[in-house]
Amino acid sequence: MLTAGTFRCLPIMLAISRNGIPSSSTPSNREPAGDCSTARRKIEAASRRCTASQRFEPSPTYSETTIERLKLIRKFQSIGCSLAELKDVLQDHDANTRTNQQIMEWIIGKMIEIERKKDGYDQMLETLRFMLEYRKTLETDPQRPMPC
Numbered sequence: 536m537l538t539a540g541t542f543r544c545l546p547i548m549l550a551i552s553r554n555g556i557p558s559s560s561t562p563s564n565r566e567p568a569g570d571c572s573t574a575r576r577k578i579e580a581a582s583r584r585c586t587a588s589q590r591f592e593p594s595p596t597y598s599e600t601t602i603e604r605l606k607l608i609r610k611f612q613s614i615g616c617s618l619a620e621l622k623d624v625l626q627d628h629d630a631n632t633r634t635n636q637q638i639m640e641w642i643i644g645k646m647i648e649i650e651r652k653k654d655g656y657d658q659m660l661e662t663l664r665f666m667l668e669y670r671k672t673l674e675t676d677p678q679r680p681m682p683c
Contacts, residue, residue: 614645615652 597605607628611621627633633641672679 615649616645 608621611624
């Protein structure tokens with residue numbers, strides 16, 4: 536990664552990356568020694584690292600079961616399930632322990648929870664609308680007191 540201080544050392548960095556470290560270790564008048572030596576150390580360290588092909592393995596292929604499980608997780612995340620709820624849902628899904636009636640009751644409970652959150656958001660929106668209208672009114676009448 537190049538930082539602002541290493542731009543002055545760019546010619547040396549290019550030479551190092553193409554030809555290895557130059558034989559002359561004395562800095563020229565144009566380039567401060569501190570910046571170049573830092574850049575040189577970074578390049579030397581990078582050259583000792585593994586290549587990208589050695590660090591990364593090919594992308595794994597996932598089974599259909601795994602893909603379906605991930606889709607299920609995404610579906611439950613999209614309706615706002617907590618991690619604890621998600622864990623319970625997955626355990627119940629795997630063990631098939633809940634009856635259809637229990638699942639319907641859970642769905643109804645989740646719908647009620649979302650409706651409560653929606654009502655709270657509607658109240659917040661109403662308050663924000665009121666605040667905006669009051670600020671617009673202040674532009675035309677700066678002395679108007681804020682209603683309670």
